[in-house]
Amino acid sequence: MDTDSREPRYRQIARYFEQQIVSGQLLPGSALPTERELSVRLGINRSTVTAAYSDLRASGFVQSTQGSGTRVSETLWGDTPKRGLNWHSYVSGGSFVPTLAIVRRVREIAAAPDTVVFSRGELSADLLPSDQLSALLRELTLSMPLDYANPKGEAETREVISAHLKEQYRVNAAPDEILLTSGAQQALHLVTHCLLNPGDAVGLEGPSYAYSRSLFVSAGLRLFQMPMDEHGLIPEEVVQLYNKHKIRMIFVNPTYQNPTGTTLSLSRRRRLLELCEERRIPIVEDDPYSLLALEGAAPPPLSLKALSSGGGHVLYMGTLSKMAAPGFRAGWIVAPSGVASRLAEAKQEMDYGYSTILQEVTKLYLTSGVWQGHLADLRQALTRRRNRMLTALQEHLGNRAEWLVPQGGYYLWCKLNRKIPDGELVREMEAHRVAVMPGSVYGAEGSSLRLSYAREPENRIEEGIRRLAAVLRRL
Ligand SMILES: Cc1ncc(COP(=O)(O)O)c(C=O)c1O
Incomplete structure (x- = not known):
């Protein structure tokens, strides 16, 4: 895997197998590793392998059947794949630019169990007005x-x-x-x-x-x-x-x-x-x-x-x-x-x-009018979370970064004292189970991070900053 490549990981995997098949290294009927095996072997998320296999299936290179896993299509030989429908040529066309690879990686890290998530610009479930909305829906x-x-x-x-x-x-x-x-x-x-x-x-x-x-x-x-x-x-x-x-x-x-x-x-x-x-x-x-x-x-x-x-x-x-x-x-x-x-x-x-x-x-x-009460609670909760984050940053990151004190909203912008390549940052975040968005995603120069204090409950914030400090120490 080329972790610095802009080509999505799932495409790298799919392309590898396409080449193996077209060059005859993998013959029709040969079994591909199971999704689980391959994800463990490559140390990546299983969903990435699932996406790669799904791409290969869509292009006709492989077939999956219950019980016998994923195999190179029996009907393929020589140039057949070239005639098959290759969705990749469609997917890589169109006018929508693909999501930045780095954003995709941070999302994967944020989705892993026990990760402290400072990367998402949305509220944690406990701050959403689910009860209020349910009550209103009953009246609708x-x-x-x-x-x-x-x-x-x-x-x-x-x-x-x-x-x-x-x-x-x-x-x-x-x-x-x-x-x-x-x-x-x-x-x-x-x-x-x-x-x-x-x-x-x-x-x-x-x-x-x-x-x-x-x-x-x-x-x-x-x-x-x-x-x-x-x-x-x-x-x-x-x-x-x-x-x-x-x-x-x-x-x-x-x-x-x-x-x-x-x-x-x-x-x-x-x-x-x-x-x-x-x-x-x-x-x-x-x-x-x-x-x-x-x-x-x-x-x-x-x-x-x-x-x-x-x-x-x-x-x-x-x-x-x-x-x-x-x-x-x-x-x-x-x-x-x-x-x-x-x-x-x-x-x-x-x-x-x-x-x-x-x-x-x-x-x-x-x-x-129910939203007014909700908004007041929300502002209080966000204030507490912001304060926790500021205290933890001061304690654990004091000499490695500077930050702006947010007066509202969800985000704290943190400038690092040293430049850190995004690839390394992502690798260490994954290892330490903490997710933040690198500033490059927003077009920032230098090394900066966006930390959202909206997504994690107050009692997880210090732990997250401690993990972030460990990431920065490693780098
Ligand atoms: C500045 C800004 N504009 C727009 C949006 C998108 O908001 P919506 O969920 O209303 O589409 C966001 C969401 O993060 C945002 O931060």
Whole structure:
């Protein structure tokens, strides 16, 4: 296995067997090792071997039968495989870039038993409002159409979101300017594919949210990072990027940013708006975390959308994923009505609109008021977890790293005093059963780590940091 290769591990395995078969080293009918044997032999996750075998089966190289395991197909000889359907050529085509190999590896480590998981940007099960949602679901009466409905979302749901935005975010958005989406992720997708063209230059925070980066690359955009410090991005950079590359849009997550946890200061927000307005550069503001101020912290500044005059050149995205549950997939985008309608057309083409059943749940959840109590508990729990993490970092990592103290959201950004190759980091994390995301995933230079304190209960955080310290000592 070439651990530094960008080729996924399962493909490396599949390719190895394809070569063995085509070159005649493995003859028709020969048995391949069992998935278990091979995973033990290579020291990798069994699911990787399963994926490789499934690829080989799909291309017709091997067959699996109950009782006799996986064997080279009897019907194969010589050039036959070349004529078989090779799904790999399809899978490696298409416009979606594959998930970064490093992200896949960290996910595998995070999924292993007993790993302390600081890599996932989502809440632990005990912080999800499962009971509240179950109770609401028991009350639910379906009043909305169950046929193909309005791709923007039903008027009633958009009215509820409009009121929610006004009360909680001080954002004015008429129902007509709101489009319901399957999470903020889909909103990002729609903006990218409907409003931009391959080759367009866009500015984004450096570092920035990993799944926006991959989405932009898939859409053929040219990405330019705007440097940041502890107060968020430096607005003047927009001017440089505009003059040099004619950027057509900027994407920002100004409050409790993923991955750095930083918040763009009020003065920088104003300056950014001014610079973008002068140059007519639309801003896409991704705002999943701003209701999650930690206790004792000053509330964050108003959003760019709320601060902008008229607000017309800010597209504003939100979601219930971070304060309620990602499985909800309830998201939205606020845009001038014509733009929202154009995005809705594309959404119609994609999936016919956000599920009306989930719209009922969203309406009920936001109007019942139960979420306010949940949010207060959540902020307390996240504050305790953040504090635990800070104390443990001070104790165990004090001289090896520096970090920013998050005032809200899920993430703590940690800069290491020495450069550590990602491959080595991953190997040691696996050995010590702790998972964090290397900064390179977010386009960061130097050695940095994103630690999420949302995923593990308070009493596991110190142990996780102790393991991380052991990883860094080894390196
Ligand atoms: C900055 C940012 N934007 C968007 C998303 C996607 O959110 P959703 O679950 O609403 O699609 C995430 C999730 O981690 C995020 O951190």
